[in-house]
Amino acid sequence: MADKRRFDLFADLVTRHFPGCKHAFDVAGGQGKLNQALVARGVATRTFDTRWKRADVDYAERRFTLDEPCGCDVLVGMHPDGATRVIVEYAAKHGRPFAIVPCCSDNGLSYKPWMRHLAELGEQLGLVVEETALPMQGRARVLLGRPR
Numbered sequence: 001m002a003d004k005r006r007f008d009l010f011a012d013l014v015t016r017h018f019p020g021c022k023h024a025f026d027v028a029g030g031q032g033k034l035n036q037a038l039v040a041r042g043v044a045t046r047t048f049d050t051r052w053k054r055a056d057v058d059y060a061e062r063r064f065t066l067d068e069p070c071g072c073d074v075l076v077g078m079h080p081d082g083a084t085r086v087i088v089e090y091a092a093k094h095g096r097p098f099a100i101v102p103c104c105s106d107n108g109l110s111y112k113p114w115m116r117h118l119a120e121l122g123e124q125l126g127l128v129v130e131e132t133a134l135p136m137q138g139r140a141r142v143l144l145g146r147p148r
């Protein structure tokens with residue numbers, strides 16, 4: 001069971017690490033709860049996902065791909081499953097920072113190797129990647145990427 005505090009904890013972390021960022025893409029944002037938490041902290045946020053049951057937030061009801069026009073200054077993803085890799089690739093393509101809380105892999109890797117793989121991917125694509133963690137239960141490790 002995912003920690004219910006995860007959206008507020010993550011929104012606090014994002015605003016702490018990227019204080020200048022005012023427009024976020026929330027990729028694989030599910031029902032839009034991270035969106036609400038970011039908006040409450042002054043970050044205009046668009047969520048990308050395919051859920052019909054969701055909060056009343058700026059919501060692009062589609063899968064996020066590399067073809068999406070860039071209208072953000074930071075990308076975020078809480079447990080973004082199959083969208084985790086595209087967040088890193090998109091951030092590198094557009095020279096934007098990202099913050100992700102990875103969960104399941106898209107290639108059969110278990111959690112620790114998946115975390116290593118994502119950090120290496122970001123570095124290979126020209127980002128500086130660091131790791132921190134949210135004070136919560138479950139998948140709580142966070143990768144932060146910034147353009148070099």
Ligand SMILES: C[S@@+](CC[C@H](N)C(=O)[O-])C[C@H]1O[C@@H](n2cnc3c(N)ncnc32)[C@H](O)[C@@H]1O
Nearest residue numbers: 028029030048049063064078079080081082083
């Ligand atoms: C484990 S859920 C997490 C949802 C939410 N972030 C949360 O923490 O409750 C993973 C979500 O990823 C979404 N997803 C997977 N690939 C996606 C993609 N390419 N674009 C947008 N959403 C995607 C799924 O629809 C699902 O809602």
